[in-house]
Amino acid sequence: MGLFDKLAGWLGLKKKEVNVLCLGLDNSGKTTIINQLKPTNSCLGEKNWCHLLQAQAQDIVPTIGFSIEKFKTSSLSFTVFDMSGQGRYRNLWEHYYKEGQAIIFVIDSSDKLRMVVAKEELDTLLNHPDIKHRRIPILFFANKMDLRDALSSVKVSQLLCLENIKDKPWHICASNAVQGEGLQEGVDWLQGTD
Amino acid sequence: MIKKFDKKDEEAGSGSNPFQHLEKSAVLQEARIFNETPINPRRCLHILTKIIYLLNQGEHFGTTEATEAFFAMTRLFQSNDQTLRRMCYLTIKEMANISEDVIIVTSSLTKDMTGKEDVYRGPAIRALCRITDTTMLQAIERYMKQAIVDKVPSVSSSALVSSLHMVKMSYDVVKRWVNEAQEAASSDNIMVQVGMVLVWLFICPPSCFSFIYPCLYHVMFPMHLQYHALGLLYHLRKNDRLAVTKMLNKFTKSGLKSPFAYCMLIRIASKLLEETEGGHDSPLFDFIESCLRNKHEMVVYEAASAIVHMPNCTARELAPAVSVLQLFCSSPKAALRYAAVRTLNKVAMKHPSAVTACNLDLENLITDSNRSIATLAITTLLKTGSESSVDRLMKQISSFVSEISDEFKVVVVQAISALCQKYPRKHSVMMNFLSNMLRDDGGFEYKRAIVDCIISIIEENPESKETGLAHLCEFIEDCEHTVLATKILHLLGKEGPRTPSPSKYIRFIFNRVVLESEAVRAAAVSALAKFGAQNDDLLPSVLVLMQRCMMDSDDEVRDRATFYMNVLQQKQKALNAAYIFNGLSVSVPGLEKSLHQYTLEPSEKPFDMKTVPLATAPITEQKTEIAPVATSKLPEKPAPSRQDIYQEQLAGIPEFQSLGPLFKSSEPVQLTEAETEYVVRCIKHTFATHMVFQFDCTNTLNDQLLQRVLVQMEPSEAYEVVHHVPAPSLPYNQPGSSYTLVRLPDDDPTAVSCTFSCTMKYLVRDCDPNTGEPDDDGYDDEYVLEDLEVTVADHIQKVLKPNFGAAWEEVGDEFEKEETFALASVRTLEEAVNNIVSFLGMQPCERSDKVPENKNSHVLFLAGMNLPDIYFILKGSE
Numbered sequence A: 001m002g003l004f005d006k007l008a009g010w011l012g013l014k015k016k017e018v019n020v021l022c023l024g025l026d027n028s029g030k031t032t033i034i035n036q037l038k039p040t041n042s043c044l045g046e047k048n049w050c051h052l053l054q055a056q057a058q059d060i061v062p063t064i065g066f067s068i069e070k071f072k073t074s075s076l077s078f079t080v081f082d083m084s085g086q087g088r089y090r091n092l093w094e095h096y097y098k099e100g101q102a103i104i105f106v107i108d109s110s111d112k113l114r115m116v117v118a119k120e121e122l123d124t125l126l127n128h129p130d131i132k133h134r135r136i137p138i139l140f141f142a143n144k145m146d147l148r149d150a151l152s153s154v155k156v157s158q159l160l161c162l163e164n165i166k167d168k169p170w171h172i173c174a175s176n177a178v179q180g181e182g183l184q185e186g187v188d189w190l191q192g193t194d
Numbered sequence B: 001m002i003k004k005f006d007k008k009d010e011e012a013g014s015g016s017n018p019f020q021h022l023e024k025s026a027v028l029q030e031a032r033i034f035n036e037t038p039i040n041p042r043r044c045l046h047i048l049t050k051i052i053y054l055l056n057q058g059e060h061f062g063t064t065e066a067t068e069a070f071f072a073m074t075r076l077f078q079s080n081d082q083t084l085r086r087m088c089y090l091t092i093k094e095m096a097n098i099s100e101d102v103i104i105v106t107s108s109l110t111k112d113m114t115g116k117e118d119v120y121r122g123p124a125i126r127a128l129c130r131i132t133d134t135t136m137l138q139a140i141e142r143y144m145k146q147a148i149v150d151k152v153p154s155v156s157s158s159a160l161v162s163s164l165h166m167v168k169m170s171y172d173v174v175k176r177w178v179n180e181a182q183e184a185a186s187s188d189n190i191m192v193q194v195g196m197v198l199v200w201l202f203i204c205p206p207s208c209f210s211f212i213y214p215c216l217y218h219v220m221f222p223m224h225l226q227y228h229a230l231g232l233l234y235h236l237r238k239n240d241r242l243a244v245t246k247m248l249n250k251f252t253k254s255g256l257k258s259p260f261a262y263c264m265l266i267r268i269a270s271k272l273l274e275e276t277e278g279g280h281d282s283p284l285f286d287f288i289e290s291c292l293r294n295k296h297e298m299v300v301y302e303a304a305s306a307i308v309h310m311p312n313c314t315a316r317e318l319a320p321a322v323s324v325l326q327l328f329c330s331s332p333k334a335a336l337r338y339a340a341v342r343t344l345n346k347v348a349m350k351h352p353s354a355v356t357a358c359n360l361d362l363e364n365l366i367t368d369s370n371r372s373i374a375t376l377a378i379t380t381l382l383k384t385g386s387e388s389s390v391d392r393l394m395k396q397i398s399s400f401v402s403e404i405s406d407e408f409k410v411v412v413v414q415a416i417s418a419l420c421q422k423y424p425r426k427h428s429v430m431m432n433f434l435s436n437m438l439r440d441d442g443g444f445e446y447k448r449a450i451v452d453c454i455i456s457i458i459e460e461n462p463e464s465k466e467t468g469l470a471h472l473c474e475f476i477e478d479c480e481h482t483v484l485a486t487k488i489l490h491l492l493g494k495e496g497p498r499t500p501s502p503s504k505y506i507r508f509i510f511n512r513v514v515l516e517s518e519a520v521r522a523a524a525v526s527a528l529a530k531f532g533a534q535n536d537d538l539l540p541s542v543l544v545l546m547q548r549c550m551m552d553s554d555d556e557v558r559d560r561a562t563f564y565m566n567v568l569q570q571k572q573k574a575l576n577a578a579y580i581f582n583g584l585s586v587s588v589p590g591l592e593k594s595l596h597q598y599t600l601e602p603s604e605k606p607f608d609m610k611t612v613p614l615a616t617a618p619i620t621e622q623k624t625e626i627a628p629v630a631t632s633k634l635p636e637k638p639a640p641s642r643q644d645i646y647q648e649q650l651a652g653i654p655e656f657q658s659l660g661p662l663f664k665s666s667e668p669v670q671l672t673e674a675e676t677e678y679v680v681r682c683i684k685h686t687f688a689t690h691m692v693f694q695f696d697c698t699n700t701l702n703d704q705l706l707q708r709v710l711v712q713m714e715p716s717e718a719y720e721v722v723h724h725v726p727a728p729s730l731p732y733n734q735p736g737s738s739y740t741l742v743r744l745p746d747d748d749p750t751a752v753s754c755t756f757s758c759t760m761k762y763l764v765r766d767c768d769p770n771t772g773e774p775d776d777d778g779y780d781d782e783y784v785l786e787d788l789e790v791t792v793a794d795h796i797q798k799v800l801k802p803n804f805g806a807a808w809e810e811v812g813d814e815f816e817k818e819e820t821f822a823l824a825s826v827r828t829l830e831e832a833v834n835n836i837v838s839f840l841g842m843q844p845c846e847r848s849d850k851v852p853e854n855k856n857s858h859v860l861f862l863a864g865m866n867l868p869d870i871y872f873i874l875k876g877s878e
């Protein structure tokens, strides 16, 4: 069972659906994060589970274009648009802004060199007409916190000037997508904003 | 809502199309619901159907609106509705070329193709390959390789077929998948599955069939799988004859399960046989022949068809193939009867006697309820039957000719055309039949076939000329096809003036000037001019009509009229011949280029027509049989001839720029045997004072790279080798050209012919046959080629004089020279004519190269042009 499916099965209620856009530079770990949140194949026994998790992490290749994934939590049903972060595809993000009801923005906190690029992309996003005047929640993952030279989430939020975001709820948490650490916290926050 | 709609439609039973009045803008508006959540699969499905329908109706989608719709569609990947997803794949394929950024769905598709939902996997692969370009191919290569060897046959099949499409785009990448394809071709999990399902079929109650059918589907796929794998393997190797041969050997020995794959193998084998000019003792031929005994009818038919289409097939080799086809003629399956009779029909064109054995079976098919089969049977019999049966068969055919489609009417016309050549005495019956057909309704191809047929009858049988022309005149009175009208007008201009009463055609021609479109009017003016030029008593009235044409609203028509008017008023035979009967003999693209050049560098000197290369091989006038109409297209802009292309290529080489216009390019001469290490052929290009020898060389050794390849030539006469342009490098199997420039001897005009001994010299670098990586250093080597002859024909260019008499008179007596030659070694007149034509390389005119049977004297008219600009007209008789 996936991390968030535990309650869902018991309640069996029809859940509210939320469309989430997962954005961020290439190699920041978007796909890895979503793979962690996704339910895994339920026929597999407990023993195979570890093996599968590893296989999933290994199998991840750079996304081209986008891919749609779904997962449920106790109260919500998420549909995530996992976008490709490579430079040549970033201008395609905007096609999906309109229906995004929440944004997950992933930052590779060990990639100091490209922090400015991440900031630039974030600013472009925030100024986009389809986003600018909407109060949509933004969840930041300062990912790859396990790496030695990773910046703290506080440092990341400073570098990205997150304090300037006034008209939208936002939250940042440090994460390690490979191990699944920190993800729960973020998603809990997202659920709470709704 | 949709359901209701469907139902109503069904009840009405009118078969009316629910999509008939779709409006693009409305549909695109509707497509906005793709953005809504939650997704309504049924509605979205319906809208996608509408979009695809519009696209298939040829509706134009602008890039912006297409892209918008496409991106909206991408959101539908949220839904897990299977039908909707598969409709998305279809939409992706349809829009791949009209929307921007279609690669946005790459990851979604790779996810589906590797996912666990088998019904998605195959179609996702096919869609993915449509949106992938060369730059993206690397990214999906891994998935493709895996998919090709996937154990689910539908996935593997899709991957193979998609790879085949991508060979065109990126041969080098797909080539790396050859091992996977090989594995797919020889995978044997097929048998297990087939066996399993068959057992299931026996032991299951019918209620389980709904379960069995999907399994059967999986059984059918493996059949195609081999076929698809073979197709891919062949396309990856088709440029490498050796590899193809190996592959054929392997599969012909091991055998294949799939009849489709067998058919393909037969096709590959017969192509290879043709290319290598392999004799019929080759193992490939044995293989094809053995397929005549295959248990699948499809394979048997393919083998028979391959054999009958082989060039130089003897009657003995044909016999088994024909008897198989004969058997098929009485098959209860219409498709087989059709295939058999259609193929026999083709055989009958070349080997009528081989088909006579089937006459009885064909007679039975005359009354076949399938009209297509009946038509083919009759037209075959027309070719094989005796002269006496012609009338009966023609009567039979006219009873239903109005019921068959144009395509088959064309077949009938072709049969008539062949018949007229075989039994010239029947031409009046045929002409009658044709003229009736000409009056019937029918499309362009059909009408053109009839017109071509009448024209060829006229050309073959002078006594039918007047009737034929009369029919054609009647036809153009009400003819909607410009091409045919101008063609007939041209013919009238050529033949009309030489008939006993030319005046009767004038009315038909002039009617065109009054009634028709510009192109036809212009052609009519040209035809009129020819009457004026040749018939003195018609001249005054032609001049009056010309005067009227000079007032035409169209520039071209007026220009022509003015031009002809002025020429005709001179009343000089030579002028008429040069400017009215025998028009331009230069190459049109060449003329265009020269004129353009002249306008770029204007000079005091008037433009000189002699600098324009001559038109080559005016084949259209020579041909005797009607080309299969279906394959030929409408005549468009004059395509550059072979020679125009050479002229262009040679002009691109700095050393040859000062040679002047290219006078003539020979046919290629082989200087090596076909199956040698290096294959070399030579094309001789003649210029005013030089010749350029173009050596097209191919290196067939995959472990060698040749560099600095040149051909050294030792002349037997006073020809002087001036310069070599080597081919810089000749990798394995990539042809390259090396040139040798030779100066013609100018003091000795009799030394036209010369023999050159030729040696190819080059630097060899050995290389790894697999990677093609060459060694760092190499060694010099040489290779002796066959001797090359330069002959009289290389110095003479064919010129077609449609009206030979006029051209002959134009030259005048003082230039006439008469000599008698004895041709000792020839036995028949026909042989003599052929020898003279090919020795002199001149153009036979007025169809004088056709020697009538049972005559012992013949006049041959030849026209040619010598270097630099001496016209050369020859009248020979025996």
Ligand SMILES: Nc1nc2c(ncn2[C@@H]2O[C@H](COP(=O)(O)OP(=O)(O)OP(=O)(O)O)[C@@H](O)[C@H]2O)c(=O)[nH]1
Pocket: A024, A025, A026, A027, A028, A029, A030, A031, A032, A033, A057, A060, A061, A062, A063, A064, A083, A084, A085, A086, A106, A143, A144, A145, A146, A147, A175, A176, A177, A178, A179
């Ligand atoms: N050490 C570490 N590696 C991670 C973490 N998250 C992701 N990665 C690795 O980072 C690489 C990139 O991850 P992806 O999930 O493909 O990144 P992405 O953002 O989806 O990249 P694009 O699809 O190209 O936009 C992978 O090799 C992951 O294994 C993390 O928290 N810690």
Ligand SMILES: [Mg+2]
Pocket: A030, A031, A032, A061, A062, A063, A082, A083, A084, A085
């Ligand atoms: Mg990704």
